[in-house]
Amino acid sequence: MDAQDFSDTSQLKPSVVLTGTAKEGSAAPPIGLVDIGTSDSAYLFRVALPGVCKDQCKVKCEIQRDGRVHIEGVITGGVLKDTSTVYLMRVQELCPPGPFTISFNLPGPVDPRLSSPTFRPDGILEVVVMKYRTPPIPPP
Template identity: 70%
Template sequence: MDRGNNVDHQQLKPSVVLTGTAKEGSVGPPVGLVDIGVSEGAYLFRIALPGIRRDQSKVKCEMHRDGKVHIQGVITDGTTLKDSSAYQMKVQQLCPPGPFTISFNLPGPVDPRLFSPSFRPDGILEVVVMKYKMHTTPPHT
């Protein structure tokens, strides 16, 4: 923290590693943009996953006690069914289809058993995870 009681934003700027189609997508809305919020007892992070439909993709989010987050999933092939007709995309402005992974570290340790993911309709994966607290035993008197 600085003198004005403001949080140093550099520590909240995660180093994000993208692989697969998330790395290749150079046009359209980017996959893998991450925002992180901090409270006294938890972290909140939001990840942009445009083009991923929660009913058709298997997005998996793994948490590790040291704060490492690993997300993987698949962006569908771009074939759209509408009114019983199949449309194959000829212009590809969104991220290309295929598997992807997104990995980053939260600012501190977490309890991987205590997280609550929510895949919003706007393509944002929002997760709240509790900070890890060391349990101390009171001294015997």
């Protein structure tokens, strides 16, 4: 990465909008932190969702052609269950239970059909989405 590439990274800092319990979780590890990477053909974004369990919160990620990303889900909480024990949470340091949304824009247009989301075990939603390419015009 040369000096010019480094100076351009400030333009990649997304404007992120949080609502619901994602906005209220001030003492917890922050939910909704976003990193965006670019290549010649795709964008990669990672969204921090600490305390969100893939199987319990039903995270939904919608990507629009203009590069707008909208993530929503519901954080379950208050009562945690493992195989044989039920825990009633008395201290709630992570994001409180309830619905949340996270919205931001990628640096350019994308092809939403060509995306590969992965919800990692560490609470990071990682998505690769291909940039939109204008189809070439065949020669006459």
